[in-house]
Every structure is written in structure tokens, then in C-alpha cells.
Amino acid sequence: MASDQNKQTAAEHTWKGEGFAGLLSGKVAVVTGAARGIGRAIAVDMARNGAAVVAVDLAERVSMITEFEPATKADLEETGKLLEAIGGKWSAKITDIRKIGELKALVEEVEREFGGVDIVVANAGIQAFKSLLEMEDADWDDIIDNNLNGTANTVRAFAPALVRRGAGRMILVSSMQGRYGMKNGAAYSASKWGIIGLMKSAALELGKHKITVNTIEPGLIDTPLTRNDRRWSMAVGETMTTPPPEHPSEEETIRARLPRVPLGVPWLTPEQVAPVAVFLASDVAVRAGREGVEVGGFVGMGDYGDFDAREVYAGDGERDAVHRDGALRDDLRGELIGEFEGETPVGGVEVRMKGDDGEEFSGGVDVTLDDVAAEG
Numbered sequence: 001m002a003s004d005q006n007k008q009t010a011a012e013h014t015w016k017g018e019g020f021a022g023l024l025s026g027k028v029a030v031v032t033g034a035a036r037g038i039g040r041a042i043a044v045d046m047a048r049n050g051a052a053v054v055a056v057d058l059a060e061r062v063s064m065i066t067e068f069e070p071a072t073k074a075d076l077e078e079t080g081k082l083l084e085a086i087g088g089k090w091s092a093k094i095t096d097i098r099k100i101g102e103l104k105a106l107v108e109e110v111e112r113e114f115g116g117v118d119i120v121v122a123n124a125g126i127q128a129f130k131s132l133l134e135m136e137d138a139d140w141d142d143i144i145d146n147n148l149n150g151t152a153n154t155v156r157a158f159a160p161a162l163v164r165r166g167a168g169r170m171i172l173v174s175s176m177q178g179r180y181g182m183k184n185g186a187a188y189s190a191s192k193w194g195i196i197g198l199m200k201s202a203a204l205e206l207g208k209h210k211i212t213v214n215t216i217e218p219g220l221i222d223t224p225l226t227r228n229d230r231r232w233s234m235a236v237g238e239t240m241t242t243p244p245p246e247h248p249s250e251e252e253t254i255r256a257r258l259p260r261v262p263l264g265v266p267w268l269t270p271e272q273v274a275p276v277a278v279f280l281a282s283d284v285a286v287r288a289g290r291e292g293v294e295v296g297g298f299v300g301m302g303d304y305g306d307f308d309a310r311e312v313y314a315g316d317g318e319r320d321a322v323h324r325d326g327a328l329r330d331d332l333r334g335e336l337i338g339e340f341e342g343e344t345p346v347g348g349v350e351v352r353m354k355g356d357d358g359e360e361f362s363g364g365v366d367v368t369l370d371d372v373a374a375e376g
């Protein structure tokens with residue numbers, strides 16, 4: 001009996017092989033954090049695939065602890081222009097995901113204007129970096145309140161609307177930093193790991209209402225959240241054991257990133273993340289519930305095993321890209337004279353070196369995936 005039921009359900013939902021055009025036709029999608037970045041790309045891609053889209057954002061500074069430029073009303077208007085150009089039904093709403101009352105009012109408004117909700121993308125989020133040793137209360141509270149509580153508010157406010165609709169999709173935007181952690185990013189990682197737990201439980205509870213819940217876990221994506229000195233410094237710092245440069249150039253950041261991203265790109269664009277959301281939101285993904293999908297160029301977050309940098313020098317005793325005091329120095333050639341000091345296997349290690357000028361210094365060298373592969 002049970003297997004018969006399964007067969008029937010599977011037959012009902014099997015993708016019949018139609019083209020992907022109009023994959024979301026007839027659906028109403030609500031996307032939070034849609035003024036720019038990943039949220040905007042998802043909103044636009046969903047609209048292109050036939051969904052009516054409600055673009056939601058606070059469109060002003062969310063917290064005083066953040067260092068990136070906040071999104072503005074003009075950003076949200078720009079998303080509106082892009083949606084307008086596609087030609088489907090759309091709306092832009094100013095809402096703060098930290099306020100469940102505002103979200104519940106938004107649900108009523110969307111149901112009134114659009115007749116219901118099928119897809120909820122809980123994407124809005126902020127990021128800031130502070131070491132656990134230096135952290136003040138706001139450094140923890142603001143991130144958890146916005147990213148974790150705000151996402152939970154979004155789920156709690158919209159779940160009844162999806163139940164009323166008889167089916168639905170929830171896509172929560174977590175992060176690879178949530179899954180793997182990041183130095184100086186404990187609050188952000190905890191908020192994003194919390195979102196994975198929220199997704200796992202929500203999927204268990206809402207599955208019986210034909211609602212799937214998944215997370216997307218982006219790696220480094222090029223958006224206003226990340227295109228700034230602070231985020232780039234953290235990216236470079238992931239490959240070093242000494243304090244990273246505070247204002248790394250784009251080139252320096254790319255050089256630090258590249259060896260860590262098997263796909264061969266330093267970061268992805270928001271438009272490369274969006275199709276994953278479109279797929280998860282579609283009827284095709286009816287069985288894809290309770291999963292986290294990494295979209296990050298297959299970055300290995302420090303899982304390359306043990307590596308002895310001394311081996312890198314065997315034979316020639318010099319490397320191409322030596323950095324000294326945090327700055328990349330193509331002109332510098334050095335001889336290894338000391339022990340490998342760091343523990344970061346890919347991207348860069350610290351060593352005692354003697355430069356061509358005879359001066360000794362503590363420097364770093366680039367270590368590539370090939371070097372690690374050679375190590376075995």
C-alpha cells in the first residue's frame with residue numbers, strides 16, 4: 001500500500017520533460033534582501049522564469065557594526081526597473097526582517113495583491129568580522145538578530161501562507177562560512193549554521209504540507225557585501241598566519257583566492273547563484289527538500305590534510321610569489337632557512353627566509369593545490 005502511494009505521488013510530480021522556459025510560470029515569489037546582490041539576481045532570474053516577484057528590502061543601514069555600504073532605496077528601485085523590464089507582475093516592499101509584525105503585515109499585503117505565495121527566498125543578511133577575543137555584545141547580537149532571528153521570522157511569517165496555498169518552496173540563504181566556520185567570523189558563521197538547523201527542522205515540520213525547505217550555501221560571491229577592504233582582507237587572511245594587509249588590492253585578493261577554488265575563479269557572481277534558487281523553487285525540485293546546496297566554486301575549506309611546506313622548497317629553494325610583511329613581492333627571491341610556521345596548507349604559508357640581499361625575514365610563499373597534490 002505504502003509503495004503504491006509513493007508511485008502515485010511520484011507520477012503526479014514527475015517532470016514531464018518540458019523545456020525550462022517559464023519554469024516558474026504562475027508562481028508568486030517573495031525574495032528578501034532583493035535591493036541588490038544575490039537577492040536581486042534571484043528576483044530577476046525568477047521573474048525571467050515567469051514568476052511574479054515581490055522584492056523585499058530594508059534599503060537602509062541595518063547595523064552600526066557593518067563596514068560595507070548599506071543598500072539604499074535607489075538600489076531597490078533599480079531592482080524594480082529590472083523587474084519592470086521583464087514585463088511580469090512585480091512589487092517592491094520596504095520591510096525589516098527583524099520585525100515579525102512587519103513581515104506578517106507583508107504576508108497579508110502580498111496575499112491581497114497577488115492572491116497567494118508559492119516561493120519564499122529568505123536571503124536578507126549582513127556580515128561583519130570581529131575576533132572572539134575583541135568582540136562586544138553588538139558584534140554578536142546584531143548578526144544573530146538579523147541573520148538568524150530575521151530568517152526565522154521570515155519562515156514563521158510566511159509558512160502559514162504556503163500552507164494556505166497547499167504547497168510551496170522555502171529557500172534560505174546560508175553560507176559556506178556557516179558550514180565550515182571562518183576566523184573572525186564566529187557570529188556570522190553561527191547565524192548561518194543556525195539557518196541550516198532551521199531549514200532541517202522546518203522541512204520536517206512543513207513537508208506534510210508539500211512545502212520543501214532548502215538552504216543555498218554560497219561561497220565568496222562578488223556583491224557590495226564582499227567587494228570591500230574588510231572582506232578582501234579576511235579572504236587574504238585565510239591564507240596567512242600573520243595579520244593580513246588591511247587594504248589588499250583586487251589582484252592580491254584574487255591571487256590568495258585562486259589556489260583555494262578548484263573551479264579556477266576567485267569568486268562567483270550573484271547571477272551564477274540565482275539559477276540554483278530557480279531550480280529549488282520549481283516543481284521539478286519537488287523531492288529536493290532538507291538539503292544544503294553549496295554554490296562556491298567547490299572551495300575546500302582547509303580540508304586538504306597535512307602538508308609540510310618544507311617539501312615545497314626541495315630542489316630549488318625558491319618560489320615565484322613571495323610575500324614579505326603582508327605585501328606580495330614578485331621581485332623577491334628567497335632561500336628557505338627556517339621551519340614552516342603556519343598551518344594553512346593552501347594559499348600561503350609562513351617561513352623564515354633569507355632574501356637575495358642576504359637579509360633574513362619572516363615571509364610567506366604561495367602554495368598551490370598542485371603542491372598539495374604532489375604531497376599526497
Ligand SMILES: NC(=O)c1ccc[n+]([C@@H]2O[C@H](COP(=O)([O-])OP(=O)(O)OC[C@H]3O[C@@H](n4cnc5c(N)ncnc54)[C@H](O)[C@@H]3O)[C@@H](O)[C@H]2O)c1
Pocket residue numbers: 032033034035036037038039056057058059060062070071095096097098123124125126127146150173174175176177217218219220221222223224225226
Ligand atoms: N556575497 C557573499 O559572498 C555571500 C556568501 C555567502 C552567503 N551570503 C549571504 O547571501 C545573502 C545576500 O548577500 P549579498 O552578498 O547579496 O549582500 P548585499 O549586502 O549585497 O545584499 C543583502 C541585502 O539584504 C538586505 N537586508 C539586510 N538585512 C535586512 C533586514 N533586516 N531587512 C530587510 N533587508 C535586509 C540589505 O539591505 C541588502 O540589500 C546574505 O544573507 C549573505 O549573508 C553572501
